[in-house]
Amino acid sequence: MSQIVPQTPKxxxxxxxxxxxxxxxxxxxxxxxxxxxxxxxxxxxxxVVGFVQITVFILGLGLLGLGGYFTxxxxxxxxxxxxxxxxxxxxxxxxxxxxxxxxLADVFGLxxxxxxxxxxxxxxxxxxxxxxxxxxxxxxxxxxxFWARRPQPTKSxxxxxx
Numbered sequence: 001m002s003q004i005v006p007q008t009p010k011x012x013x014x015x016x017x018x019x020x021x022x023x024x025x026x027x028x029x030x031x032x033x034x035x036x037x038x039x040x041x042x043x044x045x046x047x048v049v050g051f052v053q054i055t056v057f058i059l060g061l062g063l064l065g066l067g068g069y070f071t072x073x074x075x076x077x078x079x080x081x082x083x084x085x086x087x088x089x090x091x092x093x094x095x096x097x098x099x100x101x102x103x104l105a106d107v108f109g110l111x112x113x114x115x116x117x118x119x120x121x122x123x124x125x126x127x128x129x130x131x132x133x134x135x136x137x138x139x140x141x142x143x144x145x146f147w148a149r150r151p152q153p154t155k156s157x158x159x160x161x162x
Contacts, residue, residue, distance in 0.1 A: 014074045021070030028063025035060055049121035051107065058103045061133070065096050068140050076145045088142025095135030102128020 035057025038044045069089065076085075105111035105128070106119040141147065 014077065017070055017074035021067045021072075021074060023067070024063055024070060025067030028060050028065075028067055030060070031063060032057050032060025051119045054103050054119065054121055058100055058129075061099055061129075061136075062096060065092060065136060068092070069143075072140060072143050072145070079145070084147070085143050085145070088139045088144075090139070091142060092136045092139030095132045095137075095139055097132070098135060099129045099132025102132060 034041055034043070035053050035055070038053065069092070101108065101110070102125050103121070104119075105125055106117075111125065112120065112122060
């Protein structure tokens, strides 16, 4: 017996991927804001940036990157990705790793205050996270399908189309 498999339209999975990407991006932005500026939500309890706060905004940044990947990947449609797009998505991932490592440097034992003390988010950690975010932005710009070169119609192509 043959099974009847329901067929979904081609655009449905792309639309679902776009919606999932936008939802993940918005959720990531809210979590990032919760970690970076908890006073916006009335949750600021300490004058210093602690481990939980650093972890929350790094998690939010990861969700932002994941949502951006889903959304931009769905915008490529059926066209194959070019080399700059492949480099761009890897660059965005590398930027996240730089931000993660910089933000949690004390926890990993790379910062100014090793783990027996309270983790500290200082100037150098903030600069590292910012550099990681900038690298992520450059990567997502390179991954964007709007920068991809489309083949330009030539005279011979125009004649064949008619």
